[in-house]
Amino acid sequence: MKKAIVLLSGGLDSATCLAKARAEGFECYALSFDYGQRHRCEITASEAVAKQLGAAEFRCFKLDLSQWGGSALTDSNIEVPDHSDGGIPITYVPARNMIFLSLAVAWGEVLGAHDIFIGVNSVDYSGYPDCRRQFIGSFAETARLGTCAVDEKWQWNIHTPLQELSKAEIIKLGMSLGVDYSLTTSCYNPDADGRSCGKCDSCFLRHRGFIAAGVDDPTKYVDNVKF
Amino acid sequence: MKKAIVLLSGGLDSATCLAKARAEGFECYALSFDYGQRHRCEITASEAVAKQLGAAEFRCFKLDLSQWGGSALTDSNIEVPDHSDGGIPITYVPARNMIFLSLAVAWGEVLGAHDIFIGVNSVDYSGYPDCRRQFIGSFAETARLGTCAVDEKWQWNIHTPLQELSKAEIIKLGMSLGVDYSLTTSCYNPDADGRSCGKCDSCFLRHRGFIAAGVDDPTKYVDNVKF
Numbered sequence: 001m002k003k004a005i006v007l008l009s010g011g012l013d014s015a016t017c018l019a020k021a022r023a024e025g026f027e028c029y030a031l032s033f034d035y036g037q038r039h040r041c042e043i044t045a046s047e048a049v050a051k052q053l054g055a056a057e058f059r060c061f062k063l064d065l066s067q068w069g070g071s072a073l074t075d076s077n078i079e080v081p082d083h084s085d086g087g088i089p090i091t092y093v094p095a096r097n098m099i100f101l102s103l104a105v106a107w108g109e110v111l112g113a114h115d116i117f118i119g120v121n122s123v124d125y126s127g128y129p130d131c132r133r134q135f136i137g138s139f140a141e142t143a144r145l146g147t148c149a150v151d152e153k154w155q156w157n158i159h160t161p162l163q164e165l166s167k168a169e170i171i172k173l174g175m176s177l178g179v180d181y182s183l184t185t186s187c188y189n190p191d192a193d194g195r196s197c198g199k200c201d202s203c204f205l206r207h208r209g210f211i212a213a214g215v216d217d218p219t220k221y222v223d224n225v226k227f
Numbered sequence: 228m229k230k231a232i233v234l235l236s237g238g239l240d241s242a243t244c245l246a247k248a249r250a251e252g253f254e255c256y257a258l259s260f261d262y263g264q265r266h267r268c269e270i271t272a273s274e275a276v277a278k279q280l281g282a283a284e285f286r287c288f289k290l291d292l293s294q295w296g297g298s299a300l301t302d303s304n305i306e307v308p309d310h311s312d313g314g315i316p317i318t319y320v321p322a323r324n325m326i327f328l329s330l331a332v333a334w335g336e337v338l339g340a341h342d343i344f345i346g347v348n349s350v351d352y353s354g355y356p357d358c359r360r361q362f363i364g365s366f367a368e369t370a371r372l373g374t375c376a377v378d379e380k381w382q383w384n385i386h387t388p389l390q391e392l393s394k395a396e397i398i399k400l401g402m403s404l405g406v407d408y409s410l411t412t413s414c415y416n417p418d419a420d421g422r423s424c425g426k427c428d429s430c431f432l433r434h435r436g437f438i439a440a441g442v443d444d445p446t447k448y449v450d451n452v453k454f
Contacts, residue, residue, distance in 0.1 A: 063289070070336060093333075094337055095330070095370070099329040102326040106292065106320075109321035139373070
């Protein structure tokens, strides 16, 4: 069976991505990151998702991006803003997807997995430069040139099955593939019990997605959330 | 003063690279990695080099690439071979420079440093795909597309001042810039006291470089080394 690395963040996009990779017949190696993010409950969620969706292995890689911060997600002195539109948001973590994809490539090279799945999306998160199609294409070529691929004449396939889907379409796809979204968490600023804030960008887009998909939102929110 | 990130491995190439960056007038932020390498004495060496050459800051970033191994440098079950020619050597660490450069970009983005120095070299280490010019060029473009640079209309400058120099030329350059090579270590397989083996690829190329440069080799070797 062909192997693939699947980046898993514990959110609904990457869970759907793992389900898609499995549906395409890949043996999946799920890779999550403990990177000093304030929403650490996503690591527990990732592991549960990997198990539910039959990943062959789950690995949580530790690296501390909070040592230099630069994002509301990795610097406790920068507050997570409520939902807003326009520009690159302060929840952007410098070079995060490039770092994560590079580590996926490293593990993939060791495993002999030349396929990587990442749940980036241009529709609802176009504010993040490292979620755009152009970046992913360029990354695949850089990875080819910087690994054994260039001498051995193969290439890295970076799969982005959610790239052009709306949040509602992602949810419908995941439901059809058996994803249990109650295991996932998307909130940037959950409370100590892992309950979602209902106010940040990520909560906003997630909730709106469930409504648009006509699916009950299974997210556990803090009390008195108003959308 | 313009800031630059300088990747520092404790070896002679990266020490020369730091000296060059300083000579070009950059305020230098030295970045080393504790990545599970067998030659951990290079971390101590990096810190000494950063201090000697006046880096504004020295940072050792921790990430464990030995958890998946795949290289003689990160897997204690794979022996470091004696010097040999041809092909990609088993001391190649999967995707290492891509991971390290991505982390340099992340720190640079936070610091406002858009210049990165890396001591890659095509002459003596052409076996490593992630030391080649093509990879570095492609990486710079990927980094531009995946960070704020793409929206803010600037670019990452990845400086590779040693790219086309022979080891002897690197040593001569470093000597002219005041590098103290006795602080550096290049060996892949040092003993517990940090003494170099005198047998691996890296020792071979380093020693040959000092001879060609007409400079006494200041390396501390284990007893009874024969070149």
